[in-house]
Amino acid sequence: MPVSVFDLFSIGVGPSSSHTVGPMRAGAAFAAALPTAGVVGVRVDLYGSLASTGHGHGTLGAVAAGLTGADPETVDPDRMALDLEELERAGALRLANGTTVPFRLADIVLHPLTMLPRHPNGMRLRASGADGSVLADETYYSIGGGFITRDGETDAAEVAEAAIPVDDHVPHPFSSGAELLVECARSGLPVSGIALANEVALDTSEAAVRERLLGIHTVMEQCVERSVRRTGTLPGGLDVRRRSATWYEQLVRDDPDHDPLFAMEWVNLVAMAVNEENATGGRVVTAPTNGAAGIIPAVLSYALTYVPEITADRRDDAVVRFLLTAGAVGSIYKERASISGAEVGCQGEVGSAASMAAAGLAEVLGGTPEQVENAAEIAMEHNLGLTCDPIGGLVQIPCIERNAIAANKAINAARMALRGDGVHHVSLDQVVETMRQTGADMSSKYKETAMGGLAVNVPLC
């Protein structure tokens, strides 16, 4: 069952798709199902990675905002921080069902050393009645990229609550790179054509798909434009300086005509601008996660700026083909491995995003499906083993720079693939499976717990 491209590119808020967007969706889903009368208390238990890095990722504010009915796509990004402060002062929360209950941050209990069996990002939400009875008791899992699932649902039902439902009745079903290539060969369509036909089959039209993808790209661009106007330090206490505003000024001055010699620096800028905005809790496009949200906008920006064939009248078409191709590759990672740093480390986030971006670029550079598959494979092959060890549990170091490095790696992967004929030794499916196995073997210290790597070797000031 292919995952919709719109599940992989969703509009949300920073700093983390699994730790912010997913918990907000879980809180909203839980509150929406509560009875309209009789609820006098709510308690939230966060487990594993959500508990160990939840403070740094804004999880507590996100789940509380979700309980009030906030939606990641529409919530005011400034509202979550206010919620936390106001929550303590008010000592009460107005739930999505209209009920106001006593609630303080102490009602969100952290269990960093307890991993629920199904996934490292577990959340249990309970509502109680006046006589102490439990009116609702649900366990959710934030499984990466803002997707949530609930105990009692099968893995096949792992869908974001707000996502478009995907069924099996698409014209070109695929769940692996090999199947995708077979569909391309059978139909004569490029990878983007396969993805487009499948999206259109999901009860919409080609025009609607295109319009929605262009809207997603607009949000990506707006994110960069906002970020390069903001200076100062990022929140969270690490005192990490925002760099994109200064770099933007310098690049505009030093490279007004976009000399290709400066291409790498513009790619760095876009990737870092997105991730600085994400670290601030701003509005970003999850692509396919928030921590890795800068890579696809940066590589897409490179394509639109430096590929001579993408003239102004072909720009929209290039955006659509790029995102569809990237989405097709992302769906393979989602189905066969994971895009969750808590499950497989950063290779699942930054590695998957680089692989998706390389595929998108290869397609708009005119690559064959085999070359597109090769580009995706190269980009992941050289991100295998990448750990997740954010300092202070914040999505800042190494995350922000890592997006810039990975974006340039993705461009290189696409360029390398385009120099070949698509025939290569390691298939995309083999590298996806290697990523999955490597993630399964990886110590939990390196899977979004901030208990190893840079997180323990760089002292917090």
Ligand code: SF4
């Ligand atoms: S290190 Fe990678 S996986 Fe971990 S929070 Fe940062 S971007 Fe996400």
